[in-house]
Amino acid sequence: MKVIAVANAKGGVGKTTTAVSVGHALAQMALRVLLVDLDSQGHVAVSLGLPKKSGLYQAMIAGAPVCECTVPSGRELLDVLPGDKSTAGIRMMLAGEDYREQRLARMLRPLSDVYDVVMLDCGPTLDILNVNAIHAANEFILPLKCE
Numbered sequence: 001m002k003v004i005a006v007a008n009a010k011g012g013v014g015k016t017t018t019a020v021s022v023g024h025a026l027a028q029m030a031l032r033v034l035l036v037d038l039d040s041q042g043h044v045a046v047s048l049g050l051p052k053k054s055g056l057y058q059a060m061i062a063g064a065p066v067c068e069c070t071v072p073s074g075r076e077l078l079d080v081l082p083g084d085k086s087t088a089g090i091r092m093m094l095a096g097e098d099y100r101e102q103r104l105a106r107m108l109r110p111l112s113d114v115y116d117v118v119m120l121d122c123g124p125t126l127d128i129l130n131v132n133a134i135h136a137a138n139e140f141i142l143p144l145k146c147e
Contacts, residue, residue, distance in 0.1 A: 003137045003139070004141060005134065005136070005139070006019040008144070012135075015124070019119045033077060034076050034119050038129045038132075051082075052083070054084050055070060056081055104120075104135070136145065
């Protein structure tokens with residue numbers, strides 16, 4: 001399973017647009033894709049016309065199975081693990097945990113039988129969630145705004 005992080009510490013460079021567009025294109029190529037929203041703004045769901053939900057929080061902190069926290073995107077082979085304002089609480093919950101930077105990678109490992117690609121839409125910071133994305137990913141996309 002490929003895990004692709006779309007990251008940049010700057011906001012407004014097109015991270016979510018890139019993650020959603022590339023994820024959709026990969027799904028159109030008959031790959032099973034999961035879009036994971038690591039940003040508490042929850043824009044992955046919004047960009048797909050879905051309601052924001054605490055899917056990521058439920059999977060990472062509450063211990064719910066990831067497949068129970070995902071929602072269909074309305075597009076074939078493309079699912080979403082949505083985020084919302086509760087995503088910000090993950091940072092605090094992970095603060096005192098051992099091996100906290102590996103939490104996302106451990107959570108994603110069992111999904112290799114379900115998905116071919118996981119796209120991680122990172123927030124515009126270098127926080128523990130983005131450090132988790134760096135540890136979980138084996139490929140990166142760094143969107144830039146030419147200024």
